[in-house]
Amino acid sequence: MQLFLFVFPFYCSSSEDIHQLKYMAANRPRGGSFSRNLSASSTGVSHIPGLKHGPNGTMFLSSGIPDLDKILGGGFALGSLVMVMEDPEAPHHMLLLRNFMSQGLVHHQPLIYASPAKDPKGFLGTLPNPMASKDDKSRVHETEQEKGLRIAWQYKKYFGEQNSEQRDGKSEYCSDFDLRKPLERHFFSGQHIDCVSLRYSADLATFRERCSSFLSQVPRNIGNITGGRIAIQSLCSPQCEYSNEEWEMLSFVRSLKSLLRLSNAVAIITFPPSLVSTTFSKRMQHLADTLVSVKAIPDEDKELAKLLTGYQDMVGLLSVHKVARINTQPLLAVELYASSGSCSVSSKTGPTFS
Amino acid sequence: MANAPPSNLLDEVLDGKGDAVFSTSSDDGYGGGGGGRMILVEDCVETSGAFVVHHLLKRSLSPHSSDVVVFLSFAHPFSHYDRILRKMGCNLSVQRDSKRLLSFDMLRVERLGEDSHSDRGKTSDDRLMALYGEVQKAVEVCSSNEGRRHITLIIDDVSLMEVDANGSSNLVLDFLHYCASLTSQFGCSLIVLNHDDVYSTMDGPNLLLQLEYLADVVMKVEPLATGLATDVHGQLTVTNKGLEDGSGKSRNKVHNFHFRIKDSGVEYFYPGSKA
Numbered sequence: 040m041q042l043f044l045f046v047f048p049f050y051c052s053s054s055e056d057i058h059q060l061k062y063m064a065a066n067r068p069r070g071g072s073f074s075r076n077l078s079a080s081s082t083g084v085s086h087i088p089g090l091k092h093g094p095n096g097t098m099f100l101s102s103g104i105p106d107l108d109k110i111l112g113g114g115f116a117l118g119s120l121v122m123v124m125e126d127p128e129a130p131h132h133m134l135l136l137r138n139f140m141s142q143g144l145v146h147h148q149p150l151i152y153a154s155p156a157k158d159p160k161g162f163l164g165t166l167p168n169p170m171a172s173k174d175d176k177s178r179v180h181e182t183e184q185e186k187g188l189r190i191a192w193q194y195k196k197y198f199g200e201q202n203s204e205q206r207d208g209k210s211e212y213c214s215d216f217d218l219r220k221p222l223e224r225h226f227f228s229g230q231h232i233d234c235v236s237l238r239y240s241a242d243l244a245t246f247r248e249r250c251s252s253f254l255s256q257v258p259r260n261i262g263n264i265t266g267g268r269i270a271i272q273s274l275c276s277p278q279c280e281y282s283n284e285e286w287e288m289l290s291f292v293r294s295l296k297s298l299l300r301l302s303n304a305v306a307i308i309t310f311p312p313s314l315v316s317t318t319f320s321k322r323m324q325h326l327a328d329t330l331v332s333v334k335a336i337p338d339e340d341k342e343l344a345k346l347l348t349g350y351q352d353m354v355g356l357l358s359v360h361k362v363a364r365i366n367t368q369p370l371l372a373v374e375l376y377a378s379s380g381s382c383s384v385s386s387k388t389g390p391t392f393s
Numbered sequence: 394m395a396n397a398p399p400s401n402l403l404d405e406v407l408d409g410k411g412d413a414v415f416s417t418s419s420d421d422g423y424g425g426g427g428g429g430r431m432i433l434v435e436d437c438v439e440t441s442g443a444f445v446v447h448h449l450l451k452r453s454l455s456p457h458s459s460d461v462v463v464f465l466s467f468a469h470p471f472s473h474y475d476r477i478l479r480k481m482g483c484n485l486s487v488q489r490d491s492k493r494l495l496s497f498d499m500l501r502v503e504r505l506g507e508d509s510h511s512d513r514g515k516t517s518d519d520r521l522m523a524l525y526g527e528v529q530k531a532v533e534v535c536s537s538n539e540g541r542r543h544i545t546l547i548i549d550d551v552s553l554m555e556v557d558a559n560g561s562s563n564l565v566l567d568f569l570h571y572c573a574s575l576t577s578q579f580g581c582s583l584i585v586l587n588h589d590d591v592y593s594t595m596d597g598p599n600l601l602l603q604l605e606y607l608a609d610v611v612m613k614v615e616p617l618a619t620g621l622a623t624d625v626h627g628q629l630t631v632t633n634k635g636l637e638d639g640s641g642k643s644r645n646k647v648h649n650f651h652f653r654i655k656d657s658g659v660e661y662f663y664p665g666s667k668a
Contacts, residue, residue: 095476286560293556297500300470317594322552324438325588360438366476367656 089146090117090266091212095366100148100266100305101213103138108213111362115305115329117266119363120296122327123309124320125273129335131355132309136270138216139307141166141226143268145214149231151253153246154272155279159234162272166222169214231256237271241280243291250295254302267304269295274310275319285319292326330361402661403448406631406648407610429543429582431573433608435589435601440627442586442614443468444652444659446549449584450474451483453545454493460543461492461535463528463581467499467553480657495531497524499557517558521568529575536579544581546572551587555600562600573607589613609634617651624667625651 091099091113099114108114115121125132143150144166152159233253235246250269257267274288281287292308299306312320324330334356336343344350432449436442453462466474475485488494528546535544548554551565558564569585576583585604592601605611613630633646651667653660 286556289556290559293553297470300500318591321438321588321591322556325552325591330438364441364443366473367480 087264089142089148089212090264097363097365098264098266098303100146100268101142102135103140103142103213103216104135105213105215107357110359111329114213115307116363116365117264117303117305118300119305119328119365120292120299120326121305121307121329121331121363122323123307124324124330124332125309125311126332126334126355127311127313129333129355131333131335131357133272134218135331135333135357136272136307136309137166137218139268140270141169141216141222142214143266144222144226144230144232145169146266147230148265149233149253149257149267150270151233151235151250151268152270152272153235153237155236155238155276156272157236157238159236163227163232163234164221167216167218168220168222170217237274237276237279239280242284242287243281247291247294250306251298254298254304257302257304264303267302269299269304269306271306271308274308275315276311277314285315289319289322289326292323296326296328324360327361328363328365330359332358332360334358401659402648402650402663403445403629403631403659404452406633407452429545429576429580430609431576431583431585431607432610432612433604434584434586434612434614436586436614437588437590437616439616440614442612443549444654445612445614445629446547446584446586447474447477447481448659449545450547451478451481453547453582454483454485454488458543459493460545461495462488463495463497463531463535463544463546465497465499465524465528465546465548467557468549468586470500471496471498482657495535497527499553517561518564521554521558521564525568525571528572532575532579532581536581544579545584546575546581547584548572549586551585551600551604552591566600566603569604569607624653626654627652628664629661 089100091101093099093113093116097116097118099108099112099116101108101114102111123132123135140150140152140163152162154162156162233249235249237243237246240246253269254267257265274292275282295306310320310323312323315323336350336353336355347353434442434445434449436445450462450464453460464474471485478485485494485496489496532544532546535542548569551569554565554568555562569583572583575581585608587601587604589601592599611632611634613632614627615630616627617625628649628651631648633648635643636646650661650663652662653667
């Protein structure tokens, strides 16, 4: 099982539009006319695994979902705050969190995970494992077959090079995850992983301290960027004691945001908009740099089935409402919003990888 | 104290009837003359109004005038604005060094009053009062320095100020009232950004209504009602309040146009006139 994103335009109807939109999304990292020539200026930072240069002096880390990265123009910008609006009835936000956290562990990035569960460490056991890449398998086949092929032997080196280049490029920044396999042990060893249960804390002050000290440990100097990840699940969940203190939560989010801006980390917060007041929800949405919402698709909705190809395989819709605009006018986001009105998360059983 | 020649529709609208917004030298007959105006910018989650603030910031710092800007930024660090305005052709760092821009970066840790232990006992009330004290001092110094230099006070954005004040909109309103009093005392202008949709479900008097009452110009940024488009990013409604039309009656003048945001600025045009 693997997470797939299908981009489809919300407001457009013709297939011509779809191509145009896909094209726009793919061309995203190009940036405006003022962006620096990155290939010339990238000094040493470029080959840090898990990080990528973006326009306007920003750096990206991967969301763990290749298609979402593409839509967002490269991934989540370092220093940005990502908000996910949960569906009240389906736990699809957990899929996003899982991929986000797994990707971080694969890249050896420090992680802090907070949730209203009693034992948040248990969640680590559900993280997906990166998939063995297809290229790997085909290469094995090739080498086996090549023994019998004499004519093409001199081209072997070209094939080999190409393959390894592609494969490295992919595994370096964003992996495909197999949701059926738990993350292998060796990814956890020697990692900075912090799990916090928010259930019994009366306020968010202690957690704020923890985030602050976590962020101060993530290296900030240019030559040594790793990129930390903070994942907070269901911030306003009613199990937590502070959940009726809206201003307390807002001020926590605000101070977290200001801490993030000075650090090389990304925080992702999920919250249930249906359990809080509209005013509060809107304030949270304004605080977000990148705003995403997930929604389940009802089963056997005939009209939707007609509208969407591959309806049977889809489990939900993911909409991108806002994209981080650090150091730039809203330009990117508006255009991006237009381009990716909505896309669907589908959990699809891929070809068997036993 | 000539303003830069109007470069686009937004400037024309602001210049047309609102000379007092950006220069004290003209007497527009409003509030006994000399008093600056208050501009309220409203936006929503779908369409951010940040570009209007950037535009007004650049306008206030135009090289043709010697106006001073006091900038309270709650939403982004200074470097963010610096980078954006640089693309638009205005160097904030230089302006700050030449004392034309006084920036209060409210995202800095010491401003939030969390790390410093001496601040721990302070309530949000004290912090806002202290901030106002700083702003007032800055305005006083600027206005006494070189005679009648025009001062613009920009706040981005008020809803975050409410968060800092722990939800007490009365405190924020007090603060804004004080700032509004500066407009009559020193003739400075006040530009404030707030989010429309945060208050749309609130009953009774709320902060936004109070701000709309105080403001002379209300600019509302909205997405297109018909949905998303590639060449139009949204619409902007500018309401000039309380204009006298010769016969002594006052009326509101409303302008509506569309905009498209670009890296180095924003294109404004009347609905339907985009080629």
